[in-house]
Structure formats: structure tokens, C-alpha cells
Amino acid sequence: MTGLKAESLLVDRTDAVVTLTLNRPDAMNALDNDLKEALRDTLASIEVDKSVRAVVLAGAGNAFCVGQDLREHARELERGATELDTVRQHYNPIAQRLASLPKPVVAAVRGTAAGAGASLALLADFRIGGPRTTFLMAFANVGLAGDTGISWSLPHLVGRARALELLLLAQPVRAQESLDYGLLTKLLEDDDQVLPAAQEFAARLAAGPTVAYAAIKRELSIGTAGSLSDALAAEAQAQAICGSTADHKAAVTAFVAKQKPVFDGR
Template sequence: MTEPLLIERSEGVLTLVLNRPESMNSLDVALKEALRDTLTEIEADRSVRAVVLTGAGRAFCVGQDLREHVAVLEARTVDPLSTVLAHYNPIAQRLANLPKPVIAAVRGTAAGAGASLAMLADFRIGGPGTSFLMAFANVGLAGDTGISWSLPRIVGHAKAVELLMLAEPVAAPEAHALGLLTRLTGSDDEVLPTAQELAARLAAGPTVAYGAIKRELSVGTAGTLSDALAAEAQAQAITGATTDHRNATTSFVNKEKPAFQGR
């Protein structure tokens, strides 16, 4: 049986590959559970200092496996939307709160919950063939997997309303202009190498500081100035006590390039 989620490691970078290419990496229960549980393990694994999320084949991820969803609807033995609490919410929480950088390598289509997963990454790399589709309304559903939280932070409230309600595809050039893509490569073949190159750079950086930056931005985006200042004070207390800070400060004084250890 083919593993629904492939895991590749290279010098502090862990690449997660959604591995259902025959269905454009649609999310069935097996894949959702594998992703949820693997993200939990990554959080506590200090050897992982950056994460790349990508899809096998011609698509990043087209969201919920609708064939499986229809089968559950017709069986009427389980609430088909119980997957939101069991899978999508925990995945979103763990992906957004991962205390290390996350890069989405988005080749091809990212639709529905697949687009939501990409929006939760810190960086999104795409190519000419990349497109996003906030497809939820097309099947009579509201958004999930954190899209109501992440999308307005990237494109603003008004554009998020448009993208979610009209549910029209967003091609790569517009996605880049809107900030849905952090970087747009010249070819689709460059997407994953570019993402892994960025991940390697980040994996060699101050991992604890990156995690603290993510936490304080989460507070600062929605909170008051007082909330932001409190979060910054806490973050500085944590990062100021790290070996990386002490060594980098010494290196700066000595006009040397710092070597970060991620602790």
C-alpha cells in the first residue's frame, strides 16, 4: 500500500509530500491523519529546523476527497463534517503554530483545504502553472482549515470576501501580486528546488528566534499595541537566553559570520 504522506530529511530540512497524485492529492482520512500526527511529531523534534510542504504529481492539493465525502454522506452512519474537528482544525493549529519556518512548494492547483494549507505556511513558492481556488462555496460550504484566519491577513478583508464567495481561480501572476505567493519561479520545475533552497537557508538560522517571530506576529496582527509589546517582551526574554543569541552577538563584535545551532 502506498504511503499517503512521504517524509524526506536533509540537514535540518524535513519535506512532507502529500502522496495521492492519482487524485491530485485530495485529502482522505488516511492522509489527514498522517499529516496531523506527523506535524505533532515535528514540533518536538529539535533536529527539524525548517519544513517544506508539497504535493506529488501535477497538483499541490485539491482539498477534501469528495468521493470519500459523498460515500460518508450516503452512508449516514457518521457526520461527514466531523472531519473538521477531528482533522482539519488540529492540522491548521499545528501547521500555523509550528515553532520553525514552513515553506509551501505549490506546483499546480491548490484548492479548498489545499489552498488553506498553503496559506498557513510562512512562505509560498509557486511557478507559472500554480493556481489557487477557494473552492468551498462551489460545493455549498464555508471555508475551513484556518482560511478565515489566514486569508484576510494576506490579502485583506475585502479581497478575502471576494476570493471565498466568488470562488474563482487565481492564476500565478495575480497570486504573486496579492501575496498568495511569496515567490514566483520561472518554471514549475524550479518550485520545489527553490523552496528547499530557502528551507536550507532558514534551517541554518536562529530557529528559536524564528519561532518567536511567528508567535509575536500572530499576536501583533490582531491584538492591541499593548498585546504586541507584551508578546515582544516575552519573545525577547526567550530568545535573549539562547545560545544562538550569545554566539551571534560575540561573532558580530568580532566581525565574524555567526553559526546558528537552533538553540
């Protein structure tokens, strides 16, 4: 997967970490159909590639992603489009694959993350930003409801009341406020360090027990949406899987020997 390039999506691999870079810097990485299709299909490939153990999502240039390409959308409206078919064709599959990816995802949120761009960042497991990082739940500003999973991810992160405020008022949330609200996991002092820090963190995660990470992500998805019985059943299933892995056996052996475990992701 190293060095693969789609016109609007860069895919770079270093060891077990894949960095996906939204590559339309002149348009602040606005999501046109080509970029959405490339991201959707690349995530599908990564999902089943067991050699990929962590993912970084980034934007080229000075923005993370400003959401839907409204110029392209305006042309479609002029041609008589009356429904946002892209939600079902692109945004929903992207959100589903990103949220359920069985490996850690780190978003390097440099600059603005607006609309569906904010949604993408919020679906990552971790978000690292810098002084210029700004979130903008911009949907209402163009007369739209939220999409790309934001009605699920945002209240999970900030609570329903805050999520309603951010979506209805659609005002910028600056870097420190984003950290305070929980939109950012970590805030750095230098924007230029955001991507390297995200890649370094992803490499650390990739060296961990990634089968267990996938199970933990699934547990939390079920536990936060279901009943205690649902959570207990999910935990039992997860431990049955993790308990039979080479990683678990190696970690127990290393613990007894007072050594640091080495995880192979299997």
C-alpha cells in the same frame, strides 16, 4: 525521520529540513482520512522534534492539493453523515499545528491548490510557485464555508474585502495574480524548480536563528490579533527567551569580531 513513508504521505529529511509530500498524485493529492491523519500526526511529531529546523510542504505529481476527497465524502454522506466531523478531527488540528509550528514552513505550490489544499498552503510562512500555480478557494462551489484556517489566513494576506471576493466567487487565481495578491511569496519561471527552490530556501532558514524565528512567529500572531499591550508583553517575553540563547550570544560575539555568525538553533 529520513525515508519514513505512510501510504499517502512521504516524509523525507535532509539535514535539519523535513519535506512532507502529499502523495496521492492520481487524485491530485485530495485529502482522504488516511492522508489527513498522517499529516496531523506527523506535524505533531515535528513540533516537538528540536532537530527539525524547517519544513517544506509539497504535493506529488502535477498538483499541490485539491482539498477534501469528495469521493470519500460522498460515500460518507450516503451512509447518513450529516456533520463534517473531519473539521474538528482533522482540519482544525492540522491548521493549528501548521500555523503555530515553532519553525519556518515553506510551501512548494506546484499546480493547483484548491479548497483545503489552498488553506494548507496559506498557513505556510512562505509559498513558492511556478507558471501553473493556481489557487482556488473552492468551498462555496460545493455549498460549504471555508475551513482549515482560511478565514484567518486569507484576510491576513490579502485583506478582508479581497478575501470575501475570493471565497464568495470561488474563481481560479492564476500564478501572476497570486503573486500580486500576496498569495505567493515568490514566482518562478519553471514549475520543475518549485520544489528544489523551496527546499533550498528551507535549508537557508534552517541555518538561521530558529529560536528567534519561532519567537517572531508567535509575536506576529499575537500582535496582529491583540492590542498594543498584548504585543509589548509578547515582545518582552520573546526577548527574554531569545536573549538567553547561545545563538544570540554567538551572534553578538561574531558582530564584535566582524565575523559571520553560525546559528545552532539553541
